[in-house]
Amino acid sequence: MGDAQLVERVSSVLEQNPHVPHRNLRFEASEGQIVLRGIVRSYYQKQMAQEAVGGIDGVQTIENQLEVNWT
Numbered sequence: 001m002g003d004a005q006l007v008e009r010v011s012s013v014l015e016q017n018p019h020v021p022h023r024n025l026r027f028e029a030s031e032g033q034i035v036l037r038g039i040v041r042s043y044y045q046k047q048m049a050q051e052a053v054g055g056i057d058g059v060q061t062i063e064n065q066l067e068v069n070w071t
Contacts, residue, residue, distance in 0.1 A: 003029050009056050010034060019048040025066070027053075032060035039069045 006029040014022040025038035034053055040046050046066045053062055 003031070006032070006034075006056070006058050009058070010053055013052050013056055014049065017048060017052045020045055020052060025049065032058055033063070034059055034061070035063045035065060037065045039067050041069065043068055 007027075010027055010029060014020055014025060014027075021040060024040065025036065027037065028035045036049055036053065040049065046064065046068055049066060050062055050064045053059055
């Protein structure tokens with residue numbers, strides 16, 4: 001699977017997940033490696049984003065750099 005296909009899948013999964021505020025998230029995809037960046041409101045949202053992306057075929061590793069901001 002190419003990086004472009006992986007980007008589409010990750011974007012789709014994050015947009016469809018009701019537990020993840022996708023408008024505050026950014027990610028990079030390269031050769032099966034995903035880097036999540038952005039701000040979420042809870043550790044639950046951070047974990048849900050990682051779990052959602054982890055279930056995608058073609059994802060080999062995830063670097064979760066999401067920051068939790070309670071305010």
